[in-house]
Amino acid sequence: MDLLALADFNLVARHGGFGRAARAAERPKATLSRRVADLEASLGVRLFERGSHTLKLTQEGRALFERTETLLAEIGEAATAVASGGETPRGRLRISAPLLFSQMALGKLAARFALRYPEVRLEITTEDRAVDMVEEGYDLVIRVNPDPDERLIGRVLLRDRLVAVAVPDLGRPESGVAARAVVRASSNQSAWDLATQGGDVRVSIEPVLRLASLIMIRDAVRTGIGAAVLPLSLVAGDLHSGALVQWGDVKGRPIEIWALYPSRRLLSARVSAFLEFLKEAFPQGQPEELTAYLTGEDVTTQTVKTGLP
Template sequence: MDLNALREFTAIASEGSFAAAARKLGTPKSTVSKRIQDLEAALGVRLIERTTRKLSLTPEGALVLSRAKRILADAGEITRALSPADDGVAGHLRIAAPVLFGQSFMGQIVAVSRRVYPDLTIEVVLTDSQPDLVEEGFDAALRVGHPHDTPFVSRTIAQSHRVVVAAPQIVARKLEDPADLAGLPVLFHGVGLVHSWHFVNGRQERTVRLAGGVAMTSYPALKHAALGGAGVAQLPLYLVEEELAQGQLVEVLAGWQIPPDEIAFVYPGPQALTARLRAFLEMLENAFPDGTLHGGVLRSGM
């Protein structure tokens, strides 16, 4: 496949027209047009819909664009690897991350990346699904837990601790046993109004099955419901630290903890760990120096 054609295709997508792409690349418009025609012919699909007023990518074109960025970045990295004088981090990364994690942390991490590695471009897609990294053109993904049933490489970057909290008027004092939660209004994260909560206390373990009146698929919404006195909720510690410090929320159970969730960085295989992906992974690990989300960039400001 012609790298020049891929380069020109990505330029057309970013600039919005053949003429603008040609000007950016310093290539005659006729050459750009011919290469895109040849690329479409080679692939057997139309990549670009052309009208008199605008240009847009077809679904096939959008797929090729995501792959083309990675191919061009890899080609650039090969060139840099063969040039000892240049050890900079450059190219393009496409990363998937859970919605809440991304909203809470990725903006700060990407800001640091742009300062430290100005030649590295990053596309972050926030999704609570688990996209196929290879099929959907991702370099890596952040996931809650390890994907043990996949061939991907997985590396833990931090733990997310959760706490059971409520507004002070809901619980007069800390409960001694998880079973006591059954007497309180309970708020669930997820779907369904019957959930099992698991707790540990040293070597003791306890699972309680609870029925509640509210279930939501958003942790921030669940936090606001707890703040409003709707009931007891299980929430990420980093999300409620400020409210706990100010007394707007209180921890409900004495001595019992919820097993933490692992936040894993997942990529397709050892060969996928390029210099740019390694640099991004190091930034993620540096963002959480104590290995917990609540001790990370929200506290240190990176």
């Protein structure tokens, strides 16, 4: 495949027309048209539907554009890096991240990363759904307990676990007595299975509040209205100060926050820099490190106060 023709096709697709692409690149319109026609001939498909006043990507053209735009940008960045004699992170870096992690940490992380790497244009979108990195043009995604995907590789950024917490005055009830609880709006749980210092226990719950976000639940629990199950990273500071006590660890799958990228794509300097930046912020990947990063205080499992029997 002719890379120059492919680059010209991307130029036309990005600008939405031969005329606009020609003006933007200061290239002859006829040259761009000929290059795209040669590419269509070599592939045996039409890449554009040409109307009298409109130009629209065909299905095949859209697929080719989405799969080659980032690759061509990386080739250009590699050539620039070689010519300049270094691998300075630069260019656009698009990241998709889950809501809670974004609310807790990414504002501070993004600002510090931007100060360190001013030539990187960092864009972070927040969503909990599974995104298609290639189709949607993301360089990196951060996900909680992602499903296995042979198209993606990555590393664990943080490990967390769920804990049942309450204010000190709200003791864990005896067996058979339901505890007042604040739960997620979508939850249908009737009990929590907890691991405590005295062994495993089951705590029946009676929801008194159903809220949409974990931060809302944490804030409600601080008032003493009820107990809740929350990530340790979200309440480690409260446990450390004694504002909340821990009833036990929730039994089940631990929480892992992953940073993922396409397995078939060479890591750009900007993605590598962001991964190393995250590693620097959370070197051990423990939940207390996230709390310490946000508060500037040393919060460790040895200093967390518990209400375990």
